[in-house]
Amino acid sequence: MTDKKLSSIKHLAKRYARATGLTQVQALDLVAGKLGFANWTKLVSASKNDWTPDPEQIASVEEFVRQAFPLEDFQTGNAEAMARRFEFLGQAKHGVIGGHSYRLQVVSHDVIMAGDGWSIKVPENPGAAPIVQTSPENDRHCPVFDPEFLQKALGLANDLAVQVRGEISTDWPRRSTKPDSNGIVRHPLWGDESDLWFCMHCDGKITGTQIAKNLWHCPGCGASPLDIFETAFWCEDDGTSLPPVKVDGGVDRGEPDFRVVDDRPKIELNSEKITLLLRSALLDDATNITERLGALQALISVDDENDVCIALEEDLWPEGKEPVQALIVAAQLGIEIELVSMWSTIPFHWPGIGETTSSTSDYTQMMLDAYAQYDGSPDRKTDE
Known part of the structure; x- marks a missing residue:
C-alpha cells in the first residue's frame, strides 16, 4: 500500500478520535478492525508486505467515520462516497415512522425533529434530557x-446529535475534549487551561474531566461554554468558597421531558403595535396630502392600560374632522382614545397646498414651485 493511502486512512482515524473523544491509538485500532486487523500495528505490517485495501473496505471505513460527523461537514474525494452522502442527507431530513411524517434538522447545534402537532429537541448539551x-x-x-414510535424517533434524533457534537469536538482544540494526566483541559473559546473551572450561571465548581466529558456544558445546571471560566472573578475569593457541582461528570440524559405548549398565534398588544395600527388608520382617514402629513406627524401616546391619546397638528389636520377609521380600530382593540390638537413646527410652508391633491409627486412639484417664487428651495442655503 502506498504511503499516501496509509496516511489517508490514518487521517480518517484522527478525525474519528477528535469527534468521539477517543485517544488516537484507540481510533487507529478501531479503523484497523474495520479493515480486518487486530490492531493498527498489524495493519501497518501488512501494508509493508504489499497489502492494499480494496474499494469496498475503504468505503466501509469512510462510512464508519462519517457516522461521527454532521452530514454537512464530511468530505471525501470519492464520487461514490459523495453520492451515498447526498442519499443519506435526503433520508435524514425527511422520513416516516409508523405512517407519521417527520422532518429532522439542526438549529444552533440542537437537533429538532418535528411532525404534525409534536416535536422533539435533543439539546447540544450531552447531559440534557430530550424535550418532547x-x-x-x-x-x-x-x-x-406511543413508546415504540418515541423510541425510534429518539434514536434518529440522538444519532444526528452525536454527529453534531462530533463536529463541535473536531472544531475545538484536542486538549478541550481530552484532559491530560493531571485533568487539565483547554477552554474551547477562551483558550485558558486548568484542571478546575467555574460556572458563572450556578456558581458551581467543576473539574476539568467533568467539563470536557459534558462538551463544556455545566453538568450541574446545563449552562453553555460561554458561562464557564477558569476563575470565579465575580466572587471576592475567586471561587474558593464555591461548592463543587453535585453531578458526576458522566452523561445521564434521563427520561424525555414532556411539555404541552400552546404555540397558536396570539395577538399581544403593546405600545408599538397599537401605535402602528392607529397611525395606519389615520392614513386611511386622510383624503389629501396635508392630512396624510398630519397622520404621519401625529403624536400617539399609549399608557400602561393601553389607552391612547392622539395629538393632531392643527395646521395639518382639519379642525373638527374625526378620524373615523382610527376610532373604529380603537373600538376593535377595546381601547379608549382621547383626541387633542397641538401646534408645532410643520415640515413645509403653506400646508394648504396639499389640500388640493392626494398625489405626493404633484404636491412636491407645487411646493417646489412655491419656494421658487422666493428664489429658493427648501434645501437651498444663502449667505444673506
Missing part, C-alpha cells in the same frame, strides 16, 4: 405517546 412538545389540541393523541 405537543400542542393542547393534540395532547395524548400524538404519536410521541
Whole structure:
C-alpha cells in the first residue's frame, strides 16, 4: 500500500478520535478492525508486505467515520462516497415512522425533529434530557405517546446529535475534549487551561474531566461554554468558597421531558403595535396630502392600560374632522382614545397646498414651485 493511502486512512482515524473523544491509538485500532486487523500495528505490517485495501473496505471505513460527523461537514474525494452522502442527507431530513411524517434538522447545534402537532429537541448539551412538545389540541393523541414510535424517533434524533457534537469536538482544540494526566483541559473559546473551572450561571465548581466529558456544558445546571471560566472573578475569593457541582461528570440524559405548549398565534398588544395600527388608520382617514402629513406627524401616546391619546397638528389636520377609521380600530382593540390638537413646527410652508391633491409627486412639484417664487428651495442655503 502506498504511503499516501496509509496516511489517508490514518487521517480518517484522527478525525474519528477528535469527534468521539477517543485517544488516537484507540481510533487507529478501531479503523484497523474495520479493515480486518487486530490492531493498527498489524495493519501497518501488512501494508509493508504489499497489502492494499480494496474499494469496498475503504468505503466501509469512510462510512464508519462519517457516522461521527454532521452530514454537512464530511468530505471525501470519492464520487461514490459523495453520492451515498447526498442519499443519506435526503433520508435524514425527511422520513416516516409508523405512517407519521417527520422532518429532522439542526438549529444552533440542537437537533429538532418535528411532525404534525409534536416535536422533539435533543439539546447540544450531552447531559440534557430530550424535550418532547405537543400542542393542547393534540395532547395524548400524538404519536410521541406511543413508546415504540418515541423510541425510534429518539434514536434518529440522538444519532444526528452525536454527529453534531462530533463536529463541535473536531472544531475545538484536542486538549478541550481530552484532559491530560493531571485533568487539565483547554477552554474551547477562551483558550485558558486548568484542571478546575467555574460556572458563572450556578456558581458551581467543576473539574476539568467533568467539563470536557459534558462538551463544556455545566453538568450541574446545563449552562453553555460561554458561562464557564477558569476563575470565579465575580466572587471576592475567586471561587474558593464555591461548592463543587453535585453531578458526576458522566452523561445521564434521563427520561424525555414532556411539555404541552400552546404555540397558536396570539395577538399581544403593546405600545408599538397599537401605535402602528392607529397611525395606519389615520392614513386611511386622510383624503389629501396635508392630512396624510398630519397622520404621519401625529403624536400617539399609549399608557400602561393601553389607552391612547392622539395629538393632531392643527395646521395639518382639519379642525373638527374625526378620524373615523382610527376610532373604529380603537373600538376593535377595546381601547379608549382621547383626541387633542397641538401646534408645532410643520415640515413645509403653506400646508394648504396639499389640500388640493392626494398625489405626493404633484404636491412636491407645487411646493417646489412655491419656494421658487422666493428664489429658493427648501434645501437651498444663502449667505444673506
